[in-house]
Amino acid sequence: MFSNFRIKNHFFNAFRELFVHHHGSLEFRAKILALIILANEEIKPDNYTIVKNIGMNIYKNDEDRANILMLLTKELVLRVKEDNGLDIDTLVSNIQKELKLSPRYAKKIDVESLEPLLNISHNSDTLAYQKNIIEFLKSIKEETLHEKKSQIAKDEEGIGSKY
Secondary structure (H helix, E strand, O other): OHHHHHHHHHHHHHHHHHHOOOHHHHHHHHHHHHHHHHOOOOOOHHHHHHHHHHHHHHOOOOHHHHHHHHHHHHHHHHHHHOOOOOOHHHHHHHHHHHHHHOHHHHHHOOHHHHHHHHOOOOOHHHHHHHHHHHHHHHHHHHHHHHHOHHHHHHHHHOOOOOO
16 A cells, blocks of 8 residues: 555656646645744654645545645655755745735635644744744735735636635
């Protein structure tokens, strides 16, 4: 079973954009989750268990999609940790750019679902940093939803998504 999952994972990584429905939306969510995880220097396996649980809630128990969210989040975290052309500031910038291009993604920022990731932090400075990031995400969500309300409604008219 594990090897089947591993093969599927490599296949999806190679052709993710072609085979994963609403790939951009899933990647946007992964960036948000990675941002919160990266705010804590002590990254634990529990983070990814929480991400998978968040994915199971978002995607209504679609385990494949929740696994893809978890793996994509893990991939982003690893890229930042390995200093592979991505850092926290770039991640924030990418999130802001994606919201400008697709303002409807603001609805995908679920601040409450991020709270369990804060429970892993035991350092008060780390916790404060994570809370600041969540406040930033909350404000950018509200600002985008308010300023781009008509554009979001227009964009959503032609989109049929179960997520």
